[in-house]
Amino acid sequence: MADESNTGSIAAAVAPNADAKAPTTKKKRSPRHRKTAAEMGRALSEAPAAKPRRYSEQERKEKLKLIETQVSESKGTLKDAIKSAGISEQTYYQWKRTAKPVGQQAEKPLPAGEELADLVRLEEENQRLRTILAEKLRAENAELRKRLGLD
Structure with missing residues (x-):
């Protein structure tokens, strides 16, 4: 056990380690190579930014009908049909949710007199x-x- 009453020099107890290495400096990197205008133009032409495509209501209906027929004729899976139509799955499901079902589009409203008679009956x-x-x-x-x- 160490003697608690020992008041000797702390510096003597902690002697500098002669084997310890001095911190080394980091290697300096060379600056990055900057692209020239020709290289930047070439890079832009290789991967153009995708411009969002807006489809009209008629185009949406046609694409939904095309996908529906492909799936019903068992030409492949729903995912394959969506890919062949050129839209994403999210777009397909959004269009499907907002589009009216085919059976309801052809239905015409009843005149008010007939509706009232049906209601009474x-x-x-x-x-x-x-x-x-x-x-x-x-x-x-x-x-x-x-x-x-x-x-």
Whole structure:
């Protein structure tokens, strides 16, 4: 154990290590080679920036129909059909979500007089079905009371 009352020189205890290496300086790098205008023009022509393409509503419908027919005819998977149409999957699903289904586009609205007549007819049928249901429930309830001996 070390003697706590030892008040000797700290410098003597921590002697400089003669074997320790002095920190070395970093190697200096040469400056980067700057591209000339011709090299920059060539680099730009090799990879042009993709300009977003805007499709009209008619083009969207045509592409969706094309994809639908390819998938239905089992010419490949949905992903293959989307790729062959030249759009991304995200675009396909966005267009599909916003487009109206084919069956609903051909449907024309009914005139107001016919709609009102249909509504009245449905209301009458609804009332008739409610009364039938109420009668059945009353009969079932009476039968259960009779079985349990509550009447």
